[in-house]
Amino acid sequence: MDGQARAAQEALYRALDETVSRLYAEGRLADALKAVEDAAPRIPSRRADTAHLAACLLTLTGRAEDALAALRTALDDGAWWSPAILVDDDDLADVRDLEGFAPLLRESTARHATATGVPLPPVVRRPQGAPRGVLVVLHGADQDAALAAEQWAAAVEAGFVLVAVDSSQRSTPLYRSWPDIGVGIRDITAALAELDEADASLPLLAAGFSAGGRVALLWALSDVSDVAVRPSGFLAVGPALTPAHLDEARRVRAAQGAVRGRMLVGEQDDEVTPEVYDAHAVLVDAGADVTLETIPGLGHDFPADFGRRLPGLLETLLVARPRLAGC
Incomplete structure (x- = not known):
């Protein structure tokens, strides 16, 4: 599959995911199931994810046997x-009681x-002139390094070597996230070894969105004995962070x-608030x-003017501190 086809399927899947989430919240399970069944054939790259959605909705509408069959197929x-x-x-509870589940x-x-x-090679973007620093960027849950490289692209124009890292932790073939901080730091370390x-x-900074924002922050605050390399600052957008972390x-x-952090x-980000304020x-x-800035009217997303904001935010984090953990 070429990049354009992959991007088209991802766009379809994102739209489907939003539709199903909305219908699910409204209790319109039959409508959500129809949306999945209509869209799934056009998103073969997301076979595991659409099958999981269908199985959950089938189970919740009293069709556990059909749900198990969908997963098996x-x-x-x-x-x-x-x-x-x-x-x-919890949506698959009735499926787990069936004979074919084990x-x-x-x-x-x-x-x-x-x-x-299994770590993947990072996506690396370099500025045209001499770089001023290295920015490691971490994607959110169910995203990837290619998307993160696009979201943080303004850093390259600001003179940074951009290193977008894929998490090696997968829940399905395409669903990546960062549940284990130790594995996440291992992935980051492997990516930096490619530079x-x-x-x-160069000065080293960390950045990320949602789950990736949490890992960027926790990596920056890691003990020197636990990491081979550590950033001197971090920028987290919508970090999925709680005091327990x-x-x-x-x-x-x-x-x-x-460490400096922004x-x-x-x-309106109800996916991470109010816990992130407590953290x-x-x-x-x-x-x-x-510092923490609340963006008016924004949900769990990047600000519309993020490309304009990013260079200034990175400037506040550029401090003359050593990047090696032992220094």
Whole structure:
């Protein structure tokens, strides 16, 4: 599949996901199921994801046997899901009681174990002139490095080497996120190893959206003994962060003032608020140089003028601090 076809299918899937989420919230399950069944044939790249959506909706409308059959057919077509999706999703509770579920779970789990945890080469974009720094950008859940490179492209024009990292943690063939911070930092470290040797002397910053924003922040606040390389600042857009993510070691690191951070949160972002405000308060109480700006009218997304904002935000984070963990 070429890039244009892949992008077209992703656009269809995003639109479907939004439609299903809205109909689900409104209790219109039959309409949501019809939307999935109509769109799925046009999105073969998302076979696992559309099968999961259909299975959930079939189960909730009293058709657990059909739901299991939908998952089995997708599995036979090469799809797979992480064990957590099949075991922990409340919408599939009735499916788990069926006789054919256990073998499906075993086969899917085996495929997941083989496919996940494999780092991909980063997407690297370089400025035309001499670079001023390196910006590592981390995608949100169910996104990828290619999209992140587009979202943060203004950093390249501002003189940064842009390194967009794919998470190796997958729930389906295309659904990537960052549930394990240790694995996430390993992926970042592997991506940075792909850069030129000269880049090692440049200031290093971290950035990310949603789950990626959380990992960028936690990486910046990691203990020196836990990481090979660490950024001197971070920028997080809509970070999926709660106080529980900030353990005592990271609070101590924040109190040392060795990291600067900037957070942008949408006024209407009910996916991360109010918890992200509580987490920010924890950082501020610890004495961290971390600011949070609320963007009026914005949901869980980037500000419309993000490309204009980004160079100035990065400028505030460019501080003369060593990037190596042992320094």
